[in-house]
Amino acid sequence: MEEKIKQKFAEVFGDKADIFSVRTPGRANLIGEHIDYQGGYVLPIAVDRYIFSTGRKRNDRKIRLFSFNYNEFFETTADDILYQNTRKWANYMLGVIEEFRKLGHSVPGMEIVIGGDVPVGSGLSSSAAVEISTGVLLQKLSGIKMEPVELIKLARRAENEFVGVNCGIMDQFAVHLSKRDNALLLNCNTLDYKYIPLHLKDCGFLLVDTKKKRSLSSSVYNKRVRAVEDALNIIKQYEDVDFLTQVKDISVYKDRLSEENFKRARHIVEENVRVLTAAKDLENRKIEGFGKLMYESHDSLKNLYEVSCDELDFIVDFSKGFSGVKGARLTGAGMGGCCIVLIEKRTIPNFTEQLSALYKKQFGIKPEFYEVESVNGAFYENKP
């Protein structure tokens, strides 16, 4: 794939002289869902599916972008960064460029090819991978230096403000700073993080893509963000907290919150505790305990946060009855996208064959399976 992107660059922009290339993985969250925007702990890994960006500086002010996957070209100038309604993919790059400008940096003209094999809209955060790839590349092309955490925050602002999705900071963090064979335990409030080695014995992570279109997902997502902010504002009248994840005993608010907002808030508080227990289990090589927490997380996302769907529940229910599976849950925002399954590797062929047939019978389509390894975050090189 990387070579194809470089070839495409030569095709579109004439040759490959003076190029920089960045490879940024997608991510899968092992546990800690829908709590990054409430200052909670999350535990993602970066996975071996990548977004590649190859680019070079221009001597004029032109910004020329080419999407390998969409086979589309977009051109503007460094002084003219505007939201695009027809080339939406360009917004994830333009948003990052705009954030560099907002910091007072002079952004040069440039030409970039972007592309990769992170499935789009499946909960593996192709969007964050595009943003971080663009940001790392832009640093190389412009000579602007930035600490990784500063770039991570910048990329999140690009998605929040330019693209218009109220995502938390987990995705950009995971795709930039993950480490191979480790999960990243991140405190989304303080941004402290540590690596937890993945000693999974004969188990691995399998992603099952529901292939369901997530048409409603961004409106439901923004609705949940608002609901928990409402709940937090009420709780703040009784307790000195900045985030729901700091609430010790959520049960005292049962009658002070609406039934719906209480359920949402309870998910956030309990999920946060689950992440810390899960991280300990992983450190102590307690795979069974870790898997159980994955199931509990899914149940909470289904019943309390209500961001699951029939397809995701079907995959989790099947997993529960399949010997060889240790745990399973939806990963990412939900309402479609992927389930992450912790499974004994030798049973994967049987699992995929049986699930595929049953799922097809139930929903009329086949799910897609990605057996993933945990890999390092964003990486750059300047080889043609």
Ligand code: ADP
């Ligand atoms: P995800 O869960 O994958 O992050 P999002 O809806 O947040 O889903 O982001 C997907 C969007 O990111 C795509 O619609 C596209 O605009 C952009 N994107 C993802 N992958 C690519 C790619 N390979 N090339 C160009 N743009 C991409």
Ligand code: MG
């Ligand atoms: Mg995204």
